[in-house]
Amino acid sequence: MRAYSGPVPRSPLALAALATVAVPGLDAYDVRRPAHPGTDYDIAVVVDAARRRWVVRAPVHAAAGAALEAEVELLAGLDAFATDGTLPFAVPAPVGFAHLPEGGRAAVHEEIPGRALDVAELEPGPGLCASLGRAIAAVHELPTSVVENAGLPVYDAGAYRARRQAEVDEAAATGKVPPTLLRRWEERLEDVALWRFVPTVVHGDLTNERVLVGDGTVSGILHWGDASVADPADDLSWLLVAAPPDAADSIMEAYQLRRTELIDPHLTDRALLAGELALARWLLYGVRSGNEDVVADAVAMLEDLDEHTRTSPSGVAWGSDAPTAPVAAVSSYA
Structure with a gap:
């Protein structure tokens, strides 16, 4: 089996060709790349002769291919809930697939x-x-x-709390988290009452x-x-x-x-804590990837957050001027 396509993205025309294979009868009229294509998939929006718009996603590496297969299984279940009104919005449920010569497959869904x-x-x-x-x-x-x-x-509640604790421990090991901020996180993670929740x-x-x-x-x-x-x-x-x-x-x-x-009763408290811990994950993203610019950015935001929490009269971390991590990068290490 050949390797995945690698760093060279598939052309929009190649993706349009995959869409026509995946959806029988699709007559591609135009194709364009989306505004935010991402890094794990080659993505294009295909417009057919009837002016319907379709999104084609092709994984660029094996991990993305495996993730796509799991997501496809989930989306089949979610689409049923969207159809019967349980979910008050649409989900990108695939309507067709095209096998890729290097392994895996591309998925096509109607654009929402x-x-x-x-x-x-x-x-x-x-x-x-x-x-x-x-x-x-x-x-x-x-x-x-x-x-x-x-x-x-x-995850159950205990396992998820342990997962967040492991992230804090790893961030602490870098020596780049301000001590007062680290203590703040550890106190909240040790507060058993805060972590009594029903997983959903x-x-x-x-x-x-x-x-x-x-x-x-x-x-x-x-x-x-x-x-x-x-x-x-x-x-x-x-x-x-x-x-x-x-x-x-x-x-x-x-x-x-x-x-x-x-x-x-602690839903909002954990949500705000999750916002703080996103900065720790941004730091870990930079450390794991060896990206010194990201590390420096994360350190600066952690210092700002530390200052913000120590000077805020209520001790609340977030406000209009509080720092926030780039969520798209953080999510890949969540």
Whole structure:
């Protein structure tokens, strides 16, 4: 078997050809690359003669190929919930596949209408904020079997807490985390009450680029390859950190109203802690990849966060001027 395609990306025309193989009758009229193609897949948007738009994804290495297969299994289950209205948004369920000569296969799905969420534009109230809260809550209400059946990770609360502790220990071993910040994290990880939660289905990599919006509602959620059964706080962290505070309040209100029997008094606390630990994962990403620029960036943000938490009257880490790690890079090491 030949190796995966490697660092040279497949051309848009090659991807369009794969789409025509994957979807019988697809007559490709135009093809273009997306605005944010990513690094694990070659991606193109194919427009057919009827002006329908299709997305083709081809893995560029074996790990991405394996991840795609697990995601495909999950998406088949999620699509059923989207079809019956359990999920109030669309998911990119593949409608066809094309085998690749080097191994693995490319997947094609219909493009979901909408644009990437702009967190800065969120306004409190019953509109998009409420839709976001309900959408995330709907994911967390799914039966965990949809993840288990796809062979994706399943954690109980204790195992997940141990996972986060291992990350903090590894970050501490670099000697680059400010001692007061490190103590802050260790105290929260040792607080057993904080980690009493019921694991749920989580997307695991929610960012503004993953969430599509249109007409004031969430129209779709993309990139489910990091889904697992884990801490629901992780899916809320990015919004609580990045959204305006009053908008975040509206999101959480809608989220809690949509959840059934939600008894988790420390959900917000863990979500904010997850935002802080994202900086540790950004540091580890730089160390593991040998990227000194990333390491320097992470160290600067950790120092800023340390200063922010020590000078904030409430001791709360996040605010409009608090540092946030680049989520796309962090997620690959989450």
